[in-house]
Amino acid sequence: MAIGPKRADIPLIRRTLGVYKVSSIITGIFLLGLVVMMVCRYGFGVDIEFGGVSGGLALTDPDAITGFNVSIFLLAVHGWLYVLYLACDFVLWRVLRWPFWKFLWIAMGGIIPFLSFFFERQVPRDVEAIIADLEAAA
Template identity: 55%
Template sequence: MPSGPRPSDVPRLRTALKAYRISAAVTGTFLLLLVLMMVFRYGFKVDIELGGPFGFLALTPKDQITAINLSAIILIVHGWLYVIYLGIDFIMWRLARYSFGRFLFIALGGVIPFLSYYFEIQVPPYIRARIAQTTDAAPAAQEVTA
């Protein structure tokens, strides 16, 4: 596969990069909430209850929850946010045309805590460099054909 994005894909790639930065931050935040929830659930045998008889937010044994089980909501929301994160990663991979291994590596950002924050900093310069290669190469290609 040729390296670098096509010149026609650059505007969509810039949009995908903005969406990626947002999804990386949000997915990373929910991943940290998920880790905290798992520590409560499997370490202390309690779930997070919202608006129950024990207060606005309470750590309650799972079988005693009568209000909103916030732990289940965190699980579900993180799952869907990770799907969105993967989708945006796929779009960037398709448009920027980097290696499949890098795609898989970036996909780990929604699974390993704090990695999405690292990628939120590291991926944009990489994508911008690929865009710069394309925009620098496009005028040179036009001069050759002229």
């Protein structure tokens, strides 16, 4: 039995790749917001607040927040988006039968700022080449 993806898996690979591309961009954007939030929180001791005493966006002491805490929102949303990103990474890894290190490497895209934008371009290129090989072999 040949090791590698099967031709029957091409529709699943394409669907997963589409979701992966969108999730990598959105996860990357929220990761950049998370970096800003962490610099504000741990560098300056303030959280990002929306609609508090000062009106729009403001940097406020965490104990004095009266509006919407954008910092907590960024933490939660990035966490759930990273779960989606990891799920797509896992499905691609499993179906394409990549080595485990490649799964871990792509998973870093949701942890290291700007890396998900690089992977959003690189991973589809690699996957499309594999799909082209599968279709040519049939």
